[in-house]
Amino acid sequence: MTRYTKLAGVAVLLMLVAAALIFFYAPEDYLQRVPQRIFYLHVSSAIAAFGCFGVVLVSSVFYLRNGSLTADRLARAAALVGVVLTTVTLVMGMLWAKPIWGAFWTWDARPTSTLVLWIIYAGYLLLRRLADPGRQAARWAAIVGIFGFIDVPIVYFSVTWWRTQHPGPVILTNALPTEMLLTFLVTMACTLFLAGVMIAIRYRIEVLLDEAPSPALARAPVVAQREPEPAR
Amino acid sequence: MIRSTSIALAVARKDLRSEWRTRELVPALGQFVVLALVIANFGFQIDSRNAATIAPGVLWLTLVFAGLVAFGRAFAAEREQSSLEAMLLTPAPAAAIFAGKAMAAALLLVVCEAVLLPALSLFFGTPLSLPLVAAVLLATVGMATLGCLFAAMVARVRAREVLLPLLTLPLWIPFIIAGGQAVQVAMGATGSYNGALGLLLDFDILFLVLTSLAARFVLDD
Numbered sequence: 290m291t292r293y294t295k296l297a298g299v300a301v302l303l304m305l306v307a308a309a310l311i312f313f314y315a316p317e318d319y320l321q322r323v324p325q326r327i328f329y330l331h332v333s334s335a336i337a338a339f340g341c342f343g344v345v346l347v348s349s350v351f352y353l354r355n356g357s358l359t360a361d362r363l364a365r366a367a368a369l370v371g372v373v374l375t376t377v378t379l380v381m382g383m384l385w386a387k388p389i390w391g392a393f394w395t396w397d398a399r400p401t402s403t404l405v406l407w408i409i410y411a412g413y414l415l416l417r418r419l420a421d422p423g424r425q426a427a428r429w430a431a432i433v434g435i436f437g438f439i440d441v442p443i444v445y446f447s448v449t450w451w452r453t454q455h456p457g458p459v460i461l462t463n464a465l466p467t468e469m470l471l472t473f474l475v476t477m478a479c480t481l482f483l484a485g486v487m488i489a490i491r492y493r494i495e496v497l498l499d500e501a502p503s504p505a506l507a508r509a510p511v512v513a514q515r516e517p518e519p520a521r
Numbered sequence: 522m523i524r525s526t527s528i529a530l531a532v533a534r535k536d537l538r539s540e541w542r543t544r545e546l547v548p549a550l551g552q553f554v555v556l557a558l559v560i561a562n563f564g565f566q567i568d569s570r571n572a573a574t575i576a577p578g579v580l581w582l583t584l585v586f587a588g589l590v591a592f593g594r595a596f597a598a599e600r601e602q603s604s605l606e607a608m609l610l611t612p613a614p615a616a617a618i619f620a621g622k623a624m625a626a627a628l629l630l631v632v633c634e635a636v637l638l639p640a641l642s643l644f645f646g647t648p649l650s651l652p653l654v655a656a657v658l659l660a661t662v663g664m665a666t667l668g669c670l671f672a673a674m675v676a677r678v679r680a681r682e683v684l685l686p687l688l689t690l691p692l693w694i695p696f697i698i699a700g701g702q703a704v705q706v707a708m709g710a711t712g713s714y715n716g717a718l719g720l721l722l723d724f725d726i727l728f729l730v731l732t733s734l735a736a737r738f739v740l741d742d
Binding site: 353405408409411412415416419420421425426428429431432433435436437439440443444447 | 667670675677678679680683684687688690692694695698699720724727731735738739741
C-alpha cells in the first residue's frame with residue numbers, strides 16, 4: 290500500500306464523515322427542505338476549484354519567471370483537479386436550481402461565469418494534450434492559465450452589474466445557524482483535503498508521464514530499432 | 522521605444538502589402554459576413570418587428586467567427602514559409618513583431634466590419650449610427666490583441682483550427698458582454714451606453730497591457 294493509496298483512503302473516509310453530517314446532523318431548511326443540503330458540497334467544491342485555479346495561476350507565473358519544472362507539473366495537476374471540481378459545482382448547482390429556481394439553467398452571473406471558467410480550463414487541458422510536450426507548450430499553457438484566471442472575475446462582475454438571482458455570500462455575513470455553519474466548515478475542510486490529495490496523486494502521474502516515452506513512441510513498430518550490421 | 526514602434530509598423534505594413542497583393546483574405550471575409558447574415562435570416566425568421574432585437578446578436582456572432590478566421594490566417598503565411606523564425610532571428614524585440622502582426626490583423630477585421638455594419642443595416646433595417654461603430658471598433662482592439670496572441674500560440678500546434686476558437690472565445694466574452702450591451706442600446710434597447718463603452722475601454726487597456734507582457738513568452742523559442 291503506497292502513501293498515495295493511504296491518503297486517498299483517508300480522503301474518502303473524511304468525505305463520508307462530511308456526508309453523515311450533511312444528511313443526519315445539519316437541520317433541514319424551513320423553506321427549501323431537502324434540496325438545501327446540496328449547499329454544503331456545492332459551495333465547498335466551488336471554493337476548492339477556485340483554490341486549484343489559484344494554484345494554476347501562481348505556478349504559471351512562477352514557471353514563466355524561472356522555468357521550474359515542478360511549477361509546471363503542479364499547474365498541470367491543479368488544472369485537471371480544478372476542472373473536475375468545477376464540474377461537480379456546476380452539476381450540483383443545476384440539481385439544486387431545478388426544484389428551487391424551476392430550471393436547470395439560468396443565465397445568471399454565477400452559473401455563467403462558472404461555465405466560462407470551466408470552458409477556459411478545459412481548453413487549457415486540451416492545449417496541454419495537443420501541443421507537443423516541452424518548454425513551449427508549458428509556456429503557452431501558463432499564459433492561458435494566467436489569462437483565464439483574470440477573465441473569470443471580469444465576466445463575473447460585468448454580468449453581475451446587470452442581473453443576478455444567485456444568493457449572495459452567507460458564510461461571512463453570519464446568516465447560518467451554528468449546526469449548518471459547522472457542517473459547512475467540516476465539509477469544506479474535507480473537500481479541500483480531497484482536492485489536495487487529488488493534486489498530489491496527479492502530480493505523481495505527471496512525473497511518471499514525463500519520464501515515460503510518449504504513447505505514440507511506445508506503440509510504434511519495433512522496426513525502427515535496427516540491429517547494427519554484423520561485421521563481415 | 523521609437524525603434525520598437527517603427528519595427529511594429531514595418532511588420533504591419535508587410536502584412537497589409539502581402540494581403541493587398543494576393544487579395545485572398547478580405548474578399549473571403551466579406552463574402553463570409555454576407556453569408557452569415559443570409560443564414561441568420563433563415564434561422565430567425567426576421568421581420569420588421571423583431572429585427573432590432575435580433576440584429577445585435579447576429580452582429581456579434583458574425584464578427585466573432587469572422588475574427589477567428591482572420592486571426593487564424595494571420596500566422597498562416599509565416600508558418601507555411603517558416604518566416605516567423607527568420608523574423609525572430611533578427612534583433613527586433615518579439616513584442617514589436619507581435620504588435621505589428623496584431624495591428625495588421627485588426628485592420629483586416631476593421632475592413633470586414635466595414636462590410637458587416639452597412640450590410641446589417643441594409644438587410645435588418647437597423648440604424649447605422651456613430652455609437653454603434655464606436656462600440657464595435659473599441660471591441661475590435663481588445664479582440665485583436667487577444668486573438669493574435671492565441672493565433673501565434675496555436676500556429677505551431679496540431680489541430681490549430683480546433684484549438685484557436687476553444688482558447689480565444691472564452692477570453693473574448695468580456696468584450697461581447699460589454700460590446701453586446703453597447704450595441705443593444707445603440708439599436709434602441711434601454712440601458713447605459715456610456716457605462717458599457719467605459720467598460721470596453723477598461724478591458725481594452727487591461728488586455729493590451731497583459732498581452733504586451735505575455736507576447737515575449739509566446740513568440741520566443
